[in-house]
Amino acid sequence: MRIARWTDGDQTREGIVVEDAVVPFPDEVTVAGLLAAGLDAARAVHDRMLTALAAGAARATPLDEVALLAPLVPASIRDFVAFEEHVEGVSASVDGKSEVVPEWYEAPTFYFTNPHTVRATGVVVPIPQTRRLDFELELAVIVGGVAGSTGESLDVAGAAAHIFGYTVMNDWSARDLQSREMKVRLGPAKGKDFGTTLGPWIVTADELDRYLDDEGLLAVRAEVYVGGTLVGEGLVSNMGWTFPELIAYASRNSIVVPGDVLGSGTVGNGGCLGELWGRGVDIAALEPGDEVRMVIEGVGEIVNIVGERMPAPPLPPARPRPRARHR
Structure with missing residues (x-):
């Protein structure tokens, strides 16, 4: 699983990388929240997002259309x-x-x-x-x-x-x-x-x-x-x-x-x-x-x-x- 942060236009987004595209987290999910919850919670979110993507309920944006940020704000x-x-x-x-x-x-x-x-x-x-x-x-x-x-x-x-x-x-x-x-x-x-x-x-x-x-x-x-x-x-x-x-x-x-x-x-x-x-x-x-x-x-x-x-x-x-x- 790859987790990223990026800007898409004037918006900052967080989510996962799937092949050569990024998929935003659901509204309640953040990188910081997943780090705190741990790997098992992150895997569950990841699987849920892949299911949504396959069903057309989530949108992927090609990596070359966004600007990557540092993947976390370090503590x-x-x-x-x-x-x-x-x-x-x-x-x-x-x-x-x-x-x-x-x-x-x-x-x-x-x-x-x-x-x-x-x-x-x-x-x-x-x-x-x-x-x-x-x-x-x-x-x-x-x-x-x-x-x-x-x-x-x-x-x-x-x-x-x-x-x-x-x-x-x-x-x-x-x-x-x-x-x-x-x-x-x-x-x-x-x-x-x-x-x-x-x-x-x-x-x-x-x-x-x-x-x-x-x-x-x-x-x-x-x-x-x-x-x-x-x-x-x-x-x-x-x-x-x-x-x-x-x-x-x-x-x-x-x-x-x-x-x-x-x-x-x-x-x-x-x-x-x-x-x-x-x-x-x-x-x-x-x-x-x-x-x-x-x-x-x-x-x-x-x-x-x-x-x-x-x-x-x-x-x-x-x-x-x-x-x-x-x-």
């Missing part, structure tokens, strides 16, 4: 760094030394990014004042509701039950801004929060079950193209942790809720330019007008054009203070 976005190969390459580009620190193996690390700057496939993505613009090719998992579960401190089996589906994710990155702020040992922040692409739709978990290997990892191929040229490719099953393990860790002493998005982190072997730079590949940073296309087997593809650099109001540097203890 939050956590982005992990789950590929060892990616860490090796990026560490060399940042520190000049290719390494994976021992702490990486101990637990899956993530950061929170901005759910309010999510972009859809097909749109131009405005960027900050950066000369080191990069992409990050990722598969994201979408959390759904489970009856009787609060989403708190889940074990791996409980976390697996919360997997509603998957979507393609591009974690846009301004590497020069990111490098500066990471030297303060906090972040990333402004190097990331200007844009994340999600799409083209949510593919429900059952659609990808056939790709699960013996370790519970998704053996799907992921590719990224810049201007039509393949620059990175890999298997999502090269992750150091499964998606249920990522969700379980995210929920530890915390909570995950329906609509949360968890990114896998950058797929290794050229899933971002930073990794290629670290491996000595001579490839230019992204510039306005560049096209970035990402394809993940069994899920779909997203395409964006890099927009113009956005001017930002000036901000003064920190004021040196005398460190007085009394007025």
Whole structure:
């Protein structure tokens, strides 16, 4: 099952994708509502809609006649760094030394990014004042509701039950801004929060079950193209942790809720330019007008054009203070 959001003229609609067309939900159904209700409820709605479509009681609109939106409004976005190969390459580009620190193996690390700057496939993505613009090719998992579960401190089996589906994710990155702020040992922040692409739709978990290997990892191929040229490719099953393990860790002493998005982190072997730079590949940073296309087997593809650099109001540097203890 594929679940999407789109604009049709001046109206925003939500529904399912059937072959090469979209079919709107009945009036009482929403993406957010289905995520909260869980996969079984979503399947029931899907079956009901197919019956209505076959009977002529529902209308399908060709995909090429609508503009897809991001397939959900995320409750939050956590982005992990789950590929060892990616860490090796990026560490060399940042520190000049290719390494994976021992702490990486101990637990899956993530950061929170901005759910309010999510972009859809097909749109131009405005960027900050950066000369080191990069992409990050990722598969994201979408959390759904489970009856009787609060989403708190889940074990791996409980976390697996919360997997509603998957979507393609591009974690846009301004590497020069990111490098500066990471030297303060906090972040990333402004190097990331200007844009994340999600799409083209949510593919429900059952659609990808056939790709699960013996370790519970998704053996799907992921590719990224810049201007039509393949620059990175890999298997999502090269992750150091499964998606249920990522969700379980995210929920530890915390909570995950329906609509949360968890990114896998950058797929290794050229899933971002930073990794290629670290491996000595001579490839230019992204510039306005560049096209970035990402394809993940069994899920779909997203395409964006890099927009113009956005001017930002000036901000003064920190004021040196005398460190007085009394007025």
